[in-house]
Amino acid sequence: MLSMEFIKTNRADVDRAIRDKGVSVDVDALLALDAEARALKTEIDNLRAARNAISARFKDATPEEKAVLGAEAKAAGARASELESQLGGKQDAINALMMKLPGIPWDGAPVGPDESFNKVIRTEGEVPNFGFEPLDHVALIEKNDWADLSRIVQVSGSRTYCLKGRLALLETKLMGWALDRIATAGFTAITVPAIAREQAFLNQGQFPGHVEETYALPNDDAYLAGTAEVALTSLHSGEIVDGAKLPILYAGYSPCFRREAGSAGKDVRGLLRVHQFLKVEQWVMCDADPAVSAEWHEKLLGLAEQLLTALEIPYQVIETSTGDMGLGKYRMNDIESWVPSLGKYRETHSCSTLHDWQARRANLRYRDSEGKVRFAHTLNNTALASPRILVPLLENHQTVDGRVRLPKALRDLMGGDEYL
Ligand SMILES: Nc1ncnc2c1ncn2[C@@H]1O[C@H](COS(=O)(=O)NC(=O)[C@@H](N)CO)[C@@H](O)[C@H]1O
Numbered sequence: 029m030l031s032m033e034f035i036k037t038n039r040a041d042v043d044r045a046i047r048d049k050g051v052s053v054d055v056d057a058l059l060a061l062d063a064e065a066r067a068l069k070t071e072i073d074n075l076r077a078a079r080n081a082i083s084a085r086f087k088d089a090t091p092e093e094k095a096v097l098g099a100e101a102k103a104a105g106a107r108a109s110e111l112e113s114q115l116g117g118k119q120d121a122i123n124a125l126m127m128k129l130p131g132i133p134w135d136g137a138p139v140g141p142d143e144s145f146n147k148v149i150r151t152e153g154e155v156p157n158f159g160f161e162p163l164d165h166v167a168l169i170e171k172n173d174w175a176d177l178s179r180i181v182q183v184s185g186s187r188t189y190c191l192k193g194r195l196a197l198l199e200t201k202l203m204g205w206a207l208d209r210i211a212t213a214g215f216t217a218i219t220v221p222a223i224a225r226e227q228a229f230l231n232q233g234q235f236p237g238h239v240e241e242t243y244a245l246p247n248d249d250a251y252l253a254g255t256a257e258v259a260l261t262s263l264h265s266g267e268i269v270d271g272a273k274l275p276i277l278y279a280g281y282s283p284c285f286r287r288e289a290g291s292a293g294k295d296v297r298g299l300l301r302v303h304q305f306l307k308v309e310q311w312v313m314c315d316a317d318p319a320v321s322a323e324w325h326e327k328l329l330g331l332a333e334q335l336l337t338a339l340e341i342p343y344q345v346i347e348t349s350t351g352d353m354g355l356g357k358y359r360m361n362d363i364e365s366w367v368p369s370l371g372k373y374r375e376t377h378s379c380s381t382l383h384d385w386q387a388r389r390a391n392l393r394y395r396d397s398e399g400k401v402r403f404a405h406t407l408n409n410t411a412l413a414s415p416r417i418l419v420p421l422l423e424n425h426q427t428v429d430g431r432v433r434l435p436k437a438l439r440d441l442m443g444g445d446e447y448l
Contacts, residue, residue, distance in 0.1 A: 029388040030129050032062055041132050048139050048350035049130040058125045065118040068111050075108040127236055131356045131385035138349040145349035146362070152333065153342030155366045160428045164369030165419045166298040169195065171430040172448075177298070186296070187288060187303045189415055194448050199306070199414045201441040203281065206308040206335060206412035210279035213331055215310060217279045220259035222252045228262040229253070231390035233356040233382075240289045256280030256309040257408045261390050264313065268401055269394040275314035275324065279411065282307065299415035300374065308411040313392060313404045316384055321358070321405045325381045328409035329361055332377045335412055338437035341420045342366040344373050356385040363410075365420040376417055379409035422448075 035042050035055065046053055082101045089097055138145045156162075169175045174195035180188050191199055211217040229235040229251060234242060243252040253259060260280050269276070284307050288294075295301035310331060312324045329345070336343045346362040353360035359381045364373035384403040386392070392404045425433045432448040439445060 029126050029385060030131070031388065032126075035059070035129070038132075042129065045130045045132045045350075048133060048137075049353075049355065050141050050351045051128065051130055051355065053125060053128045053130075055129075058122060061118050061122045061125070065115055065122060068115040068118065072108050072111050072115065075104045075111070079104045079108070124236075127230065127389070128355075131358050131382060133350045133353060133357065134359045134381075136347065137353060137359065138347060140349040141351035143349065143352040146352055147347045147349075148344050149347045149361075150345040151342075152337070152344070153340070153366070155342045156368060156424055158368070158426075158428070162368045162423060162426055163430060164298070165422045168422050168426055168430060168432065169298075172432075174448075185303075187301060189299055189302055191415070194442065195418070198438070198442060198448060199418065202412065202414055202417070202438070203306050203308060205438070205441060207279055207281050209335060209338075210308060210310055210331060210411045215277040215279035217281065218260070220256045220263075220280050220282045222259075222283050222285055223248075223250050224253050224258050224262070225250055228258050231265060231386065232258045232261040233354070233386060233389065234258060237355060241287050243285045243287055252285035253282070254284050254286040255307060255408075256282040256284070257311060260309065260311040260408075261386050261392075261406060264392055265390045267393070269313070269392075269404070271315070271394045271396045274394055274404065275312050275320075278309075278311040280309040280311055282309070284413070299419055302415065305413060305415060307413040310407075310409040310411050312407040313387075313394075314407070315394075315396070316387075316402050316405050318383065318405075321381050321383060321407060324407050325359060325361075325379060328407060329363070329379045332363055332379065332409055332411060336363065336365065336376075338435065339417070339421055340435040340437075341417075341424055343376070346375075353380070356382050358383045358385070365417070366424060367420050368423045374416075374419070376413065376420065377410040379407075381405070381407050 030042065042055060079101050082097050086094060086097055138147050166177065169177065174193055175189060175191045177189060180190045207217050223245065226235065229242065242254065245251060260278050264276065284305050286303060288301055288303065291301055310328050312328065314320050314324055343363050343365045346364055348360040348362055357380050361379045362375045363377035365376040367374045383405050386406045387403040392406065393401050394404050395401050422432050425435065427433060433446060434442055434448055442448065
């Protein structure tokens with residue numbers, strides 16, 4: 029969310045953000061509603077002042093005068109409550125429009141409507157040259173009996189998975205390994221529920237635009253989150269955090285649920301895109317200073333890259349376009365990991381800076397060193413998400429006989445064995 033003050037003083041930036049992010053918000057209607065609401069507030073204040081003036085005269089009035097004053101006070105009161113309900117309606121309309129306003133993208137974001145405008149900014153690691161025809165992750169899993177991808181579909185429907193044996197053990201250990209690595213980097217490990225109330229999704233930005241992609245629990249006035257970011261962004265809502273306690277750093281671990289409503293036909297084979305998955309999330313609440321945010325953005329990205337390097341997975345870092353980064357983002361860098369069977373890089377991480385766009389929605393504030401209360405900045409990044417990360421992990425480390433060599437960083441987790 030942007031502040032009304034910012035919208036009025038930076039109209040050109042707001043219009044550019046709306047255009048470049050491909051959203052539609054009627055800013056003129058918003059400003060007109062704001063003017064009408066302010067006029068109503070003035071009128072209500074004047075009526076309140078008039079009522080106070082009447083009651084001040086009441087004690088010295090004659091009985092006849094009291095009858096007249098009483099009627100005037102009653103009329104003023106009735107008018108004021110009528111205007112207050114009008115004001116309520118205008119404020120709801122203002123809030124609904126404010127929730128649709130995009131965050132202002134940074135100048136370095138490629139301007140374009142979708143991911144085809146994303147730019148590769150860095151490529152790390154050598155893609156493997158196998159010397160044999162590599163299997164895809166589904167074939168590797170079937171050859172090693174590491175999952176049951178067909179029976180489970182009868183039980184749970186499409187885009188579900190159940191890992192077995194050493195791959196099931198690896199997934200769980202991998203999540204613990206990632207959580208431990210991010211915690212060791214100074215983040216507080218925290219497990220959060222996927223269950224959250226509607227307000228948490230409005231605060232984080234998933235709502236109001238993407239309700240259809242979210243599993244609803246209508247009997248419980250709740251939804252299932254697709255990322256720990258939803259719960260983490262509302263954890264400190266309404267508090268005024270002592271600035272000396274910033275940055276708040278969380279390594280959030282949670283199950284994630286996504287309906288993938290818009291993904292029909294995409295990635296239907298295997299583990300790339302499923303309805304329920306696990307993710308270790310990096311989350312930051314820091315000073316409302318663009319330089320501080322930029323520093324944390326680089327740190328979050330670096331931590332994710334360290335994990336990929338430890339997993340010996342080749343990857344590239346992407347500068348995400350204005351049309352692909354999402355409504356609230358100031359900057360987003362995806363990391364894409366090499367998937368041999370596809371012969372291309374696929375997104376496995378997404379690192380975002382949001383400045384105070386989420387903090388204004390979630391009411392995340394802090395008292396700075398001068399004692400001023402301010403909305404904070406928030407950032408988030410994937411540390412590791414499974415089962416998607418298993419796709420490049422298995423495929424890049426496969427051997428000619430269909431086994432998978434474990435990266436050195438994982439061998440201790442798996443009994444010291446060289447192979448999964
Ligand atoms: N349907 C899905 N199935 C499997 N993995 C997924 C799915 N959706 C997202 N992911 C994984 O979760 C990562 C983060 O998802 S994201 O929507 O891009 N970004 C976020 O959720 C942010 N909170 C940063 O983690 C993705 O890069 C991908 O690795």
